[in-house]
Amino acid sequence: MLGVFILHLFLMMTKYFLIVTIIFLSLHVAFGQVRLTSNVDFGENNASDGAYLMSAFGGAYQMDDYLLGGIVQLKMIGKQASLVSVLKFNALKEIELRDIPLSLNAYLMFNRATSSIRETNFGISISNRSRGHFKYVLGSNFRTYAINYSALDKSAADYEQLRIHENFGLIYNISGYIKPLDHKWNIGASITNIDYFLINQATNPLYNAQFLYSLNSKVKLRFESWFKQAGIFNINAHYFGYFFRGGITWQL
Amino acid sequence: MATLKLLILGALVLLITNSCNIFEMKGFVTTHVGVEERFDQSMEWNAEHGYAEISMPNNEYSIIAMGDSHLGGTENIKLFLNHAQDDEVAAAVMVGDLTTGNKEDIEILWNELPSKDSVNYFAIAGNHDLYFDGWPHFYEKFGSSSYYFIVNTPSNNDLFICLDTGGGTLGKSQIAWFSQILEDMRSDFRYCVVLTHNNLFRFRPTTSTNPMVEELHVLLDLFIKHEVDVVVNAHDHKRGEKVFGNTNFIIMDALQDINKNASFLKMNIDASSISSDYIDL
Numbered sequence: 001m002l003g004v005f006i007l008h009l010f011l012m013m014t015k016y017f018l019i020v021t022i023i024f025l026s027l028h029v030a031f032g033q034v035r036l037t038s039n040v041d042f043g044e045n046n047a048s049d050g051a052y053l054m055s056a057f058g059g060a061y062q063m064d065d066y067l068l069g070g071i072v073q074l075k076m077i078g079k080q081a082s083l084v085s086v087l088k089f090n091a092l093k094e095i096e097l098r099d100i101p102l103s104l105n106a107y108l109m110f111n112r113a114t115s116s117i118r119e120t121n122f123g124i125s126i127s128n129r130s131r132g133h134f135k136y137v138l139g140s141n142f143r144t145y146a147i148n149y150s151a152l153d154k155s156a157a158d159y160e161q162l163r164i165h166e167n168f169g170l171i172y173n174i175s176g177y178i179k180p181l182d183h184k185w186n187i188g189a190s191i192t193n194i195d196y197f198l199i200n201q202a203t204n205p206l207y208n209a210q211f212l213y214s215l216n217s218k219v220k221l222r223f224e225s226w227f228k229q230a231g232i233f234n235i236n237a238h239y240f241g242y243f244f245r246g247g248i249t250w251q252l
Numbered sequence: 253m254a255t256l257k258l259l260i261l262g263a264l265v266l267l268i269t270n271s272c273n274i275f276e277m278k279g280f281v282t283t284h285v286g287v288e289e290r291f292d293q294s295m296e297w298n299a300e301h302g303y304a305e306i307s308m309p310n311n312e313y314s315i316i317a318m319g320d321s322h323l324g325g326t327e328n329i330k331l332f333l334n335h336a337q338d339d340e341v342a343a344a345v346m347v348g349d350l351t352t353g354n355k356e357d358i359e360i361l362w363n364e365l366p367s368k369d370s371v372n373y374f375a376i377a378g379n380h381d382l383y384f385d386g387w388p389h390f391y392e393k394f395g396s397s398s399y400y401f402i403v404n405t406p407s408n409n410d411l412f413i414c415l416d417t418g419g420g421t422l423g424k425s426q427i428a429w430f431s432q433i434l435e436d437m438r439s440d441f442r443y444c445v446v447l448t449h450n451n452l453f454r455f456r457p458t459t460s461t462n463p464m465v466e467e468l469h470v471l472l473d474l475f476i477k478h479e480v481d482v483v484v485n486a487h488d489h490k491r492g493e494k495v496f497g498n499t500n501f502i503i504m505d506a507l508q509d510i511n512k513n514a515s516f517l518k519m520n521i522d523a524s525s526i527s528s529d530y531i532d533l
Contacts, residue, residue, distance in 0.1 A: 045464070045466055046421050046427065046467060111469075115473070117469055159497060161496055164494055169454070200464060201454060203461035204461060230421035230464050230467075231283070231379065232280055232420075233420075233460065234460075235275045235379065235383070236379040236418060236419050236420065237283060238283055240421050
């Protein structure tokens with residue numbers, strides 16, 4: 001049974017990895033630079049009801065100053081509602097403001113959340129393109145919680161409101177690294193409310209430590225350790241959870 | 253230079269507020285008594301004392317609730333407790349940040365409270381009640397911060413669940429307990445109301461924090477699956493109300509004396525619905 005389960009997981013992961021790879025390989029053959037990404041997350045928190053294991057596959061396509069990307073997060077082990085947990089698209093435009101190299105970023109994220117609830121999150125931000133020791137991101141996000149129609153016991157028209165919006169939230173990331181950002185290896189740390197797949201409220205910052213290593217000019221490895229505390233801005237901080245992430249990025 | 257001056261000013265403000273018993277710097281990093289330990293103690297208290305059942309003679313009754321009284325000042329809490337003695341009021345729930353966490357202020361609150369024979373009052377700890385190691389004093393006076401009580405009328409029974417979110421998270425054990433309560437008991441009751449200090453949604457930009465998004469997903473899922481009718485929060489100090497599916501989410505004003513817009517919440521419960529009003533002070 002365990003062997004069948006592991007085989008099933010492997011086949012599902014392979015299927016999504018192949019789909020993403022084929023899409024971006026096609027773009028690469030046709031036009032410009034393509035980057036493929038794969039992550040594995042393992043962690044646990046107060047709300048996860050045990051440990052979870054998630055994998056993610058994504059790609060980004062860059063042409064001149066523009067970048068378009070997408071990433072899908074899949075549930076491997078855990079209480080998430082469905083196999084496809086999160087789908088995220090992002091776009092980036094490199095700009096210069098008074099000779100300062102910056103990036104203008106936008107993302108759109110769909111989170112399956114639970115069998116009854118889904119979340120849509122849209123955000124725009126600006127970040128530096130420095131090759132120094134620090135990276136900053138600052139922006140705003142718009143969150144919508146919605147009830148899945150399948151969870152309703154009456155017709156949707158009988159409900160006053162099936163969505164709640166939280167608008168103009170603050171998103172941020174402050175990261176510091178011991179080496180310049182383009183160094184072969186690096187160790188860094190961040191305070192942020194942004195993760196690839198979850199955007200927290202501005203008053204719930206997350207901490208992470210990163211180890212980055214470039215195998216060669218095309219392949220980069222990353223290992224991240226995330227720590228989550230609740231209630232920091234209640235000035236009554238409590239443990240909430242942690243997760244570890246291992247990832248690889250391959251520039252074609 | 254300007255940045256350095258701002259940093260120094262900020263540090264001085266923090267130092268002064270800390271030394272004036274408003275909050276502790278260590279709260280940004282840790283807490284005196286964590287949510288799991290508080291929950292264990294609450295369950296011990298519940299096992300020893302049981303869960304309250306209030307019988308009302310009529311099918312229509314009221315529940316009043318307040319939050320953020322932040323005692324010291326007692327003017328508004330006195331007005332609230334006066335209303336609590338009205339005949340149609342089944343219970344008065346104090347939804348956190350009742351004091352500053354200092355033992356003296358908990359004693360001030362305790363001295364204002366009427367006897368349990370005249371008012372069925374219930375208290376939930378908020379983040380401020382936990383400052384300066386306030387939990388032992390809160391627990392000594394009020395006992396559990398995670399519990400439910402039941403109101404019985406001639407025709408129906410209603411369930412009121414009080415949850416401890418003073419630390420910004422329910423914690424694993426309390427989430428599991430809450431889920432089990434809803435699973436086992438919800439279907440036996442007409443209405444289900446959840447009261448907890450920390451507001452779940454951000455209806456406006458504010459520095460007050462909320463449970464983490466992952467926890468919010470789980471709670472919203474529970475509210476939908478088990479048809480929770482009303483969720484009453486405090487913490488944000490400013491009223492707000494939104495309906496989401498079956499559930500009406502209400503945030504109360506701060507009852508604190510210095511608040512010009514102080515009010516408390518009155519929920520009117522009858523056969524057809526739960527309606528609520530903010531009673532301005």
